[in-house]
Amino acid sequence: SGDITAKATGPFVPTQEDYQKVYNEIARLLVEKDDYDDGSYGPVLVRLAWHASGTYDKESGTGGSNGATMRFAPESDHGANAGLKHARDFLEPVHEKFPWISYGDLWTLAGVCAIQEMQGPAIPWRPGRQDRDVAACTPDGRLPDASKGQDHIRAIFGRMGFDDREMVALCGAHSLGRAHTDRSGYDGPWDFSPTVFTNEFFRLLVDEKWAWRKWNGPAQYTDSKTKTLMMLPSDLALVKDKEFKKHVDRYAKDSEVFFKEFSDAFVKLLELGVPFKSEDRYVFKTSE
Numbered sequence: 001s002g003d004i005t006a007k008a009t010g011p012f013v014p015t016q017e018d019y020q021k022v023y024n025e026i027a028r029l030l031v032e033k034d035d036y037d038d039g040s041y042g043p044v045l046v047r048l049a050w051h052a053s054g055t056y057d058k059e060s061g062t063g064g065s066n067g068a069t070m071r072f073a074p075e076s077d078h079g080a081n082a083g084l085k086h087a088r089d090f091l092e093p094v095h096e097k098f099p100w101i102s103y104g105d106l107w108t109l110a111g112v113c114a115i116q117e118m119q120g121p122a123i124p125w126r127p128g129r130q131d132r133d134v135a136a137c138t139p140d141g142r143l144p145d146a147s148k149g150q151d152h153i154r155a156i157f158g159r160m161g162f163d164d165r166e167m168v169a170l171c172g173a174h175s176l177g178r179a180h181t182d183r184s185g186y187d188g189p190w191d192f193s194p195t196v197f198t199n200e201f202f203r204l205l206v207d208e209k210w211a212w213r214k215w216n217g218p219a220q221y222t223d224s225k226t227k228t229l230m231m232l233p234s235d236l237a238l239v240k241d242k243e244f245k246k247h248v249d250r251y252a253k254d255s256e257v258f259f260k261e262f263s264d265a266f267v268k269l270l271e272l273g274v275p276f277k278s279e280d281r282y283v284f285k286t287s288e
């Protein structure tokens with residue numbers, strides 16, 4: 001009888017189908033909770049997945065999405081993470097419904113779900129992150145500073161193990177969402193469809209005239225035509241730097257190439273520093 005008991009209460013091993021259920025629940029909540037920003041929590045979920053992962057340091061092997069240490073101060077209070085509580089709180093009911101999933105897996109899966117539901121590319125994903133405690137929090141300063149240029153971008157993303165092409169592709173996520181004065185101090189969206197994943201960020205970078213915005217906030221650019229869009233100094237660095245600009249031009253011209261190269265780089269980002277047991281990745285079904 002001991003055997004039978006062990007079988008009945010043995011550890012729950014989730015399957016792809018179980019993770020698809022988590023995906024579906026996040027997708028459902030994205031539709032249900034539309035009273036936020038431009039009508040979607042999608043962009044801030046993408047930013048949560050990115051900031052959870054982008055702390056990775058390839059030399060020491062520390063940081064990354066394994067551990068989900070942004071649950072704790074001091075990491076939750078790092079300036080770069082201002083506002084991400086909205087994303088973490090949005091996902092809390094999902095964790096209550098599926099308590100077997102680690103926060104690291106939940107946050108990265110939510111980033112994948114948000115991108116796919118906002119009409120972006122498929123992002124193959126695999127589970128395996130384990131939550132760690134406050135001692136694993138990373139030091140402040142590992143995420144990029146928007147007031148800086150190409151050298152800083154190369155230093156920060158180089159530390160994670162990315163090359164120029166991947167850095168530019170990843171920054172294309174700025175087709176989503178907006179900046180908030182009460183978070184980063186910056187203000188406004190990058191394009192006219194902040195809840196749809198497109199290559200518009202690159203197209204606008206190349207096609208529009210960007211001038212310093214005249215205001216009391218931090219130095220940022222505004223488009224000369226409508227004065228409703230914005231670019232960060234770090235965004236403009238992508239067209240000021242010759243090597244970066246090559247990729248900006250490629251992505252501005254060809255949305256398919258951008259989608260493919262973004263997906264590859266985002267898969268890599270979400271997996272930095274995670275000791276996976278399986279090679280198999282899941283491609284989740286997007287909702288209708």
Ligand code: ZEM
Pocket residue numbers: 043044046047050083144145146147153170171173174176177178179180181183184185186232234
């Ligand atoms: Zn962002 N990002 N980012 N980014 N980001 C903001 C917003 C968003 C930088 C940055 O300083 C800022 C990547 C790269 C870089 C998103 C995704 C990704 C904001 C505005 C700033 C200041 C925050 C606010 O006020 O709410 C810098 C300097 C970057 C590199 C040089 C990469 C890589 C991303 C994902 C792959 C997203 C989706 C947002 C919008 C968030 C929202 O709440 O709407």
